[in-house]
Amino acid sequence: MFIVQDLLTFIAQSPSPFHAARASERLLRDAGFAPLTWGQPWLLQPEKSYYTKVFGSSLFAFRIGEKSPRGLRIAAAHTDFPGFRVKPRAGEARDGYGMVNVEPYGGLILSSWLDRPLSLAGEIVLRGKDPFTPEPYLIDLARPILTIPRLAIHMNRDVNTQGEKLDRQTSLTPLASLLVKEKDDDFFLTKLAREIGHAPDDILSYDLTLYAAEPGCTLGFDSELISAPRLDNLAGVRACLDGLVDSGAAKGIQLVALFDHEEVGSRTKQGAASSLLSQLLSAVYRGLELDSDDLLADTVRGFLLSVDAAHALHPNYPDKADPTNRPRLGGGLAIKQAASQSYAGDAAAQAIVAELCRQHDIPCQTFANRSSIPGGATLGAIAAANLVMRGQDVGVPLLAMHAARETMAAADQEALTRLVQAFFSD
Numbered sequence: 280m281f282i283v284q285d286l287l288t289f290i291a292q293s294p295s296p297f298h299a300a301r302a303s304e305r306l307l308r309d310a311g312f313a314p315l316t317w318g319q320p321w322l323l324q325p326e327k328s329y330y331t332k333v334f335g336s337s338l339f340a341f342r343i344g345e346k347s348p349r350g351l352r353i354a355a356a357h358t359d360f361p362g363f364r365v366k367p368r369a370g371e372a373r374d375g376y377g378m379v380n381v382e383p384y385g386g387l388i389l390s391s392w393l394d395r396p397l398s399l400a401g402e403i404v405l406r407g408k409d410p411f412t413p414e415p416y417l418i419d420l421a422r423p424i425l426t427i428p429r430l431a432i433h434m435n436r437d438v439n440t441q442g443e444k445l446d447r448q449t450s451l452t453p454l455a456s457l458l459v460k461e462k463d464d465d466f467f468l469t470k471l472a473r474e475i476g477h478a479p480d481d482i483l484s485y486d487l488t489l490y491a492a493e494p495g496c497t498l499g500f501d502s503e504l505i506s507a508p509r510l511d512n513l514a515g516v517r518a519c520l521d522g523l524v525d526s527g528a529a530k531g532i533q534l535v536a537l538f539d540h541e542e543v544g545s546r547t548k549q550g551a552a553s554s555l556l557s558q559l560l561s562a563v564y565r566g567l568e569l570d571s572d573d574l575l576a577d578t579v580r581g582f583l584l585s586v587d588a589a590h591a592l593h594p595n596y597p598d599k600a601d602p603t604n605r606p607r608l609g610g611g612l613a614i615k616q617a618a619s620q621s622y623a624g625d626a627a628a629q630a631i632v633a634e635l636c637r638q639h640d641i642p643c644q645t646f647a648n649r650s651s652i653p654g655g656a657t658l659g660a661i662a663a664a665n666l667v668m669r670g671q672d673v674g675v676p677l678l679a680m681h682a683a684r685e686t687m688a689a690a691d692q693e694a695l696t697r698l699v700q701a702f703f704s705d
Contacts, residue, residue: 282696283497287507294421296336296539299336300336303520315330325344328341334549336549342529342532348532348567351532351581352583354702355537355658357658359543364487369468375458378455381489385543396423396426397427400420401417401485405482416475420474425489505687510675511680512541514675529703536662552665579667581666584702585663589677590606591607599649601647604616608687608688609690612641612642614672615646623663635705638701
């Protein structure tokens, strides 16, 4: 039960990727991990633990072995989630309503965001001492501010038979205010500035995320389920962090990599498709006075565990699942496989994870997409290809993946956390 409450608290603290990185930083500091500045030379010591943040929304943490730093194991997850991002010049006055111009981020289920109380969180960038040193300011309004109202059934009589046709520009603009001045397109920036105690002219730009304001909770007669926003992939982030912190003395290098921008393809400076992880490992090995040959040797022998969500068998749509690889909620973590290599893994990697689960009595299942329904992808295959390292994708099974609110089994989070701990400890 502690794992469940810790996860729900972590989700509440992480309404944006920036906040997820900050919540991760707080957890690591409390566990004795020392901060490092990205881009500066590091002098590292065995038996020590460190972390570094990159561009505010990606974070890397690692522990170095007590006797020998040789050997490399990496667990990776992502801090972002599908939703809406606020556009520049977002204020829009419509007939006395204050609307906020947004755009979808990632492959979200649009209708799941309708009629919900929504809030805003992310990074505002303020004017600094010169153009190249602006000042980032982390903000979470932490209360319901917006909603995307659905059209009444009287104006869409076929909604229950033909569904809703939602135009991404015209149907999904959130309502945020009732305007005193009917043509006040500056209302959004004015109110945003008021929230942080600055003048509107001080705000140069922002990276703001809409998020569902209702807190996560347990449900089920025995509280065996979790209903919460952002389970994909904050459940994976928290499992990686807990597994690293609780794994004890390191053998070689234990590393957790938390990337941003997985939901939009990972091809950014802080995404898994960048050279970020390779650069980080080079910095770690230099800090230990090891060379590129040492890094290459450890990479070849190393292993990457990609920790993301998996699709659970849906009780109302069993025909959407593969006939023989259909993980259910409460059956344990899922070992994900795809012939297309959209998930990291080969037969040897799958065998390694399955044997870890067997030896540590961790419940696990296998997941494969139904052949007629192409599934998604994740960062595992991307990161493993960049490093040329064997890896495997795993995750907790979810219902309603990419909805504003998702469902999972509490026991599966415990299984995933135990796997990461065993992965780092064995």
